[in-house]
Amino acid sequence: MPESDMQTLTIIQPDDWHLHLRDGDVLKSTVPQAARQFHRAIIMPNLKPPVTTTEKALEYRKRILDALPSGSDFEPLMTLYLTDNTSPEDIKRAKESGIIHGAKLYPAGATTNSDAGVTSLDNCIATLEEMQKQGIPLLMHGEVTDPSIDIFDREAVFIDRVLIPLRKKLPDLKIVFEHITTREAAQYVSEAEGYIGATVTAHHLLFNRNSLFQGGIRPHYYCLPILKREENRQALLKAVSTENRRFFMGTDSAPHAQGAKENACGCAGCYTALHAIELYVQAFDEIGALEKIEWFTSINGPKFYNQNVNRNKITLVKKEWTIPQDLPFGENRVIPLMAGETLNWQLK
Ligand SMILES: NC(=O)N[C@@H](CC(=O)O)C(=O)O
Ligand SMILES: [Zn+2]
Ligand SMILES: [Zn+2]
Numbered sequence: 001m002p003e004s005d006m007q008t009l010t011i012i013q014p015d016d017w018h019l020h021l022r023d024g025d026v027l028k029s030t031v032p033q034a035a036r037q038f039h040r041a042i043i044m045p046n047l048k049p050p051v052t053t054t055e056k057a058l059e060y061r062k063r064i065l066d067a068l069p070s071g072s073d074f075e076p077l078m079t080l081y082l083t084d085n086t087s088p089e090d091i092k093r094a095k096e097s098g099i100i101h102g103a104k105l106y107p108a109g110a111t112t113n114s115d116a117g118v119t120s121l122d123n124c125i126a127t128l129e130e131m132q133k134q135g136i137p138l139l140m141h142g143e144v145t146d147p148s149i150d151i152f153d154r155e156a157v158f159i160d161r162v163l164i165p166l167r168k169k170l171p172d173l174k175i176v177f178e179h180i181t182t183r184e185a186a187q188y189v190s191e192a193e194g195y196i197g198a199t200v201t202a203h204h205l206l207f208n209r210n211s212l213f214q215g216g217i218r219p220h221y222y223c224l225p226i227l228k229r230e231e232n233r234q235a236l237l238k239a240v241s242t243e244n245r246r247f248f249m250g251t252d253s254a255p256h257a258q259g260a261k262e263n264a265c266g267c268a269g270c271y272t273a274l275h276a277i278e279l280y281v282q283a284f285d286e287i288g289a290l291e292k293i294e295w296f297t298s299i300n301g302p303k304f305y306n307q308n309v310n311r312n313k314i315t316l317v318k319k320e321w322t323i324p325q326d327l328p329f330g331e332n333r334v335i336p337l338m339a340g341e342t343l344n345w346q347l348k
Pocket of ligand 3: 018
């Protein structure tokens with residue numbers, strides 16, 4: 001149970017089960033910011049070029065570890081980027097390495113750096129069977145790419161067109177439905193048979209689609225899956241704050257340089273790794289559910305991934321602070337979510 005006296009909140013140290021750190025120079029800031037809060041993180045493989053092999057993941061892991069502040073015990077949990085050409089041998093190799101904790105499905109064209117992603121799951125059945133056999137979870141960006149489907153419906157349609165048929169074929173495949181944003185997804189994950197979990201971001205708990213157009217167009221609130229109607233936000237809040245153990249924290253912190261967001265064709269992704277835990281605490285506090293937060297932030301995720309729950313604890317204090325306007329990002333700047341706005345809780 002979290003310890004709380006209204007002015008402080010102490011919880012088991014959280015992990016981030018969905019994080020983009022990017023690569024190169026920017027690791028100098030993205031890695032320490034994540035390591036300040038989390039013990040472990042599932043590292044997304046959508047680099048340019050993507051992390052498609054265990055060898056590439058080992059090299060990327062080393063670059064991440066090299067960017068850690070000395071004394072940090074942060075552990076990057078690596079993932080493979082599935083393509084039409086990922087083979088069952090690639091999966092065996094990943095399992096043997098001991099460093100790969102999932103393989104990521106990006107439907108081709110669905111989101112940032114997904115062009116090399118899977119064009120049809122039919123091309124991957126042998127590979128997915130091997131994942132099922134080896135116990136490697138399939139992490140999914142769950143949106144259909146059919147341009148005739150409205151952007152606000154792409155997640156719900158994915159459940160019927162892709163997820164349910166896939167789970168009929170491979171009922172023992174472990175699945176994480178990443179960054180869910182709809183009532184339909186929350187309900188499906190709550191009730192479905194078998195081994196399935198879902199991550200939920202802080203921004204989908206805090207904001208609905210009105211935030212995209214508050215007094216003008218707001219590129220820093222644009223991410224995929226796109227923010228939805230309020231009723232969906234309410235369904236997500238309910239899912240993460242009830243006793244269901246299938247929902248866990250995954251920030252989907254996805255930094256893009258300021259100029260790539262504030263652009264005629266701006267990139268999708270919100271940067272939250274600086275202040276993720278404070279954002280989640282704010283969301284739970286707003287619905288009076290702080291006593292439920294620890295399952296979501298610190299327990300359900302490790303249990304899903306067969307990892308130990310962390311031993312360390314973190315403490316937040318009830319104290320207003322202002323989110324910085326921008327942050328270093330290699331040679332550029334990145335704008336954190338809610339830049340310049342106030343949060344009520346601060347990590348000690
Ligand atoms: N969530 C996003 O809007 N963007 C992510 C990709 C992803 O997780 O879909 C990114 O890598 O920028
Ligand atoms: Zn995604
Ligand atoms: Zn993501």
